[in-house]
Amino acid sequence: MGEVRVQSTAIRFEAKPAGHAYCADFYKSAFLWLCNCEAVGSDDAYVGWSITCFLTLKELIMPLALYGHPFSSYTQKVLIALYENGTPFEFRSLGPDTPQHAAEWLQRWPLRKFPLLLDGERSVVETSIIIEYLQLEHAGPLHLLPADARAALDVRFLDRFFDLHVMSPVQHAVGAALTGNAEKAQEGRAHAAEKLELAYAWIEGQLAGKTWAAGEHFTMADCAAAPSLFYADWTHPIAGSYPLLRAYRARLLARPSFARAVEEARPYRPLFPLGAPDRD
Ligand SMILES: N[C@@H](CCC(=O)N[C@@H](CS)C(=O)NCC(=O)O)C(=O)O
Numbered sequence: 411m412g413e414v415r416v417q418s419t420a421i422r423f424e425a426k427p428a429g430h431a432y433c434a435d436f437y438k439s440a441f442l443w444l445c446n447c448e449a450v451g452s453d454d455a456y457v458g459w460s461i462t463c464f465l466t467l468k469e470l471i472m473p474l475a476l477y478g479h480p481f482s483s484y485t486q487k488v489l490i491a492l493y494e495n496g497t498p499f500e501f502r503s504l505g506p507d508t509p510q511h512a513a514e515w516l517q518r519w520p521l522r523k524f525p526l527l528l529d530g531e532r533s534v535v536e537t538s539i540i541i542e543y544l545q546l547e548h549a550g551p552l553h554l555l556p557a558d559a560r561a562a563l564d565v566r567f568l569d570r571f572f573d574l575h576v577m578s579p580v581q582h583a584v585g586a587a588l589t590g591n592a593e594k595a596q597e598g599r600a601h602a603a604e605k606l607e608l609a610y611a612w613i614e615g616q617l618a619g620k621t622w623a624a625g626e627h628f629t630m631a632d633c634a635a636a637p638s639l640f641y642a643d644w645t646h647p648i649a650g651s652y653p654l655l656r657a658y659r660a661r662l663l664a665r666p667s668f669a670r671a672v673e674e675a676r677p678y679r680p681l682f683p684l685g686a687p688d689r690d
Pocket of ligand 1: 485
């Protein structure tokens with residue numbers, strides 16, 4: 411039988427033996443179910459395997475909320491981080507069916523960039539900051555920033571690289587296409603192609619012997635790389651002369667956290683202004 415302790419702002423549930431895979435969503439429902447069982451004094455509450463869970467009352471009453479859109483690359487970057495750690499959150503989609511979400515988001519961040527993470531009354535914006543914030547305040551088993559400061563610096567650099575040198579050219583091409591002006595669209599795509607070609611060549615040279623962007627461990631840099639390379643390849647295909655980069659993109663697509671984000675965004679592919687290819 412497990413035990414439930416309520417201490418000021420925290421509820422802690424523990425059951426033995428410990429050591430099974432972490433899945434916060436499941437733990438949360440198991441926690442609620444087990445609490446109920448204990449209230450009626452049922453020994454069935456002992457499910458025969460381990461649950462160790464720590465949830466603050468705030469998380470139970472007011473979970474994290476993410477304002478964003480499933481097809482948005484930067485929203486996906488944060489979704490990957492949340493899915494990697496099984497962090498419970500409510501997704502508040504910014505779309506025509508939910509104008510209240512857009513109103514709440516804009517009231518909290520008038521600079522009109524998404525996603526935005528809401529933690530109680532605290533708003534957190536800028537995807538890299540959101541991911542670092544999650545690690546500080548809602549840490550899960552997977553540390554997306556290494557504890558070693560120098561290793562963390564490499565991860566932050568690569569995160570900046572993918573945002574600034576891969577995603578930005580894509581956004582430039584997409585923005586130009588959205589003007590509806592064919593000449594601007596063509597110019598925008600040509601400009602993106604030139605920048606992306608430089609970026610592809612540089613990353614190709616970095617990837618030898620690496621599984622993930624910064625080495626053996628999946629980090630925040632991969633959260634940034636996954637959606638940016640996904641859309642970059644749609645904007646300016648990664649040529650066969652970059653085999654390591656192509657293989658890395660394929661590994662990212664196979665990673666369950668990103669595969670989930672890609673599936674959730676699939677219905678929106680017709681919205682891609684440069685035309686979504688029939689793959690991925
Ligand atoms: N540096 C920002 C970039 C966020 C960003 O550009 N988000 C896009 C959606 S993917 C956006 O807000 N687009 C709306 C706009 O620029 O008006 C971050 O990392 O959060």
